[in-house]
Amino acid sequence: MLMKRFLTLTLISFLACAGTASAQKFVAKTNTLYWLTTTPNVGLELAMADRWTFELAGGYNPWTLSNEDNIKAKHFLVTPEVRYWFCEAFLGHFIGLNGNYTQFNVGGVHVPTAFYKVDSRGIFIDDLQYARSQGWAAGAGLTYGYSWPIARRWNMEFTLGLGWWYTEYDKFESRKCGMFLSQVNKHVVGLTDLGLSFIYLIK
Numbered sequence: 001m002l003m004k005r006f007l008t009l010t011l012i013s014f015l016a017c018a019g020t021a022s023a024q025k026f027v028a029k030t031n032t033l034y035w036l037t038t039t040p041n042v043g044l045e046l047a048m049a050d051r052w053t054f055e056l057a058g059g060y061n062p063w064t065l066s067n068e069d070n071i072k073a074k075h076f077l078v079t080p081e082v083r084y085w086f087c088e089a090f091l092g093h094f095i096g097l098n099g100n101y102t103q104f105n106v107g108g109v110h111v112p113t114a115f116y117k118v119d120s121r122g123i124f125i126d127d128l129q130y131a132r133s134q135g136w137a138a139g140a141g142l143t144y145g146y147s148w149p150i151a152r153r154w155n156m157e158f159t160l161g162l163g164w165w166y167t168e169y170d171k172f173e174s175r176k177c178g179m180f181l182s183q184v185n186k187h188v189v190g191l192t193d194l195g196l197s198f199i200y201l202i203k
Contacts, residue, residue, distance in 0.1 A: 026202055027090060029157065031195040034059055037073060043197070047089040055081045055096075070132065070176045071108035077101070079193070081143060090155065090201065096143035098161050098192055107132030107174045127171055132178060135169025141192030153201045161193025 025047040034041045043057030058078045065071040083096040109128050127133045141163020147155050165188040172178040 025089060027155075027199050028202060029057070029197045029199045031057070031059075031197045033194060033196050037061065038063055038065070039073070039075075039077075041077075043079075045083075045090070050088060051085045053083045053085065053089050053094075055079075055083065057081070066108070069108055070174060070178075072132075073104075073106050073109050075102055075104035075106065081193075083143070083145075090147055090199070091149070092147065094143075094145050094147070096145065096159075096161070098141055098143050098163070100139045100141075100165070100192055101136070102138075103136045104169070105132070105134045107172075127169075127184065130174060131181060132172045132174050133169045133184075134172070135167060135184075137165050137167035137169075139163055139165035139188075139192050143193050145195075147199065155199035155201065157195065157197045157199050159193050159195040159197070161191065162189075163192040164189055165192070 027045050029043045029045065031041050031043070039059040039061040041057065041059030043055055045053050045055040047053050056079075058076065060076045061073050063072065063074065065073065077100065079098055079100050081096045081098040083094045085094040086092055106128050108130075141161045143159055143161035145157060145159040147157040149155050166186075167188065168183075168185045170183050171181045173181065
């Protein structure tokens with residue numbers, strides 16, 4: 001129910017922005033860092049005013065990376081964001097307010113040690129690496145980013161977002177058909193966005 005409400009409100013917001021931005025710029029994009037996790041992803045961003053844009057991005061990962069070890073990072077993620085640009089839309093520095101919703105079925109995925117500094121106790125990260133976790137998470141955060149041109153209709157964009165997540169998931173042994181271990185509900189402070197994206201200016 002929560003997912004349906006989130007997706008419905010996000011879609012309504014995007015369509016409303018599309019109606020007001022019919023004579024403005026809009027762009028399509030994909031996050032190369034997200035592709036490194038084997039996750040196809042795409043985003044659309046609309047200019048609402050000279051310095052304001054609205055982005056709707058998402059990714060979907062259906063893969064089991066290793067059947068033998070039951071390694072998987074299956075999930076989908078939907079991320080709406082409102083941005084304020086310091087010079088003009090789609091050029092230079094910006095700040096944003098993002099929301100996130102994901103459902104996941106993840107296990108046996110190696111997480112770089114640096115991320116333990118974000119989740120200091122390592123509990124959630126340990127669950128991703130040494131167990132199979134299945135559930136959902138929602139969050140919100142603040143984003144900083146910078147966009148620069150690389151060709152006539154192409155830009156590159158860097159983004160970094162920090163904020164809060166709430167997650168509920170069931171934890172199982174990492175092996176196939178592993179036993180149920182526990183149910184987890186927790187709040188996490190950490191990354192809500194990290195990207196290095198190719199941007200195509202459509203209009």
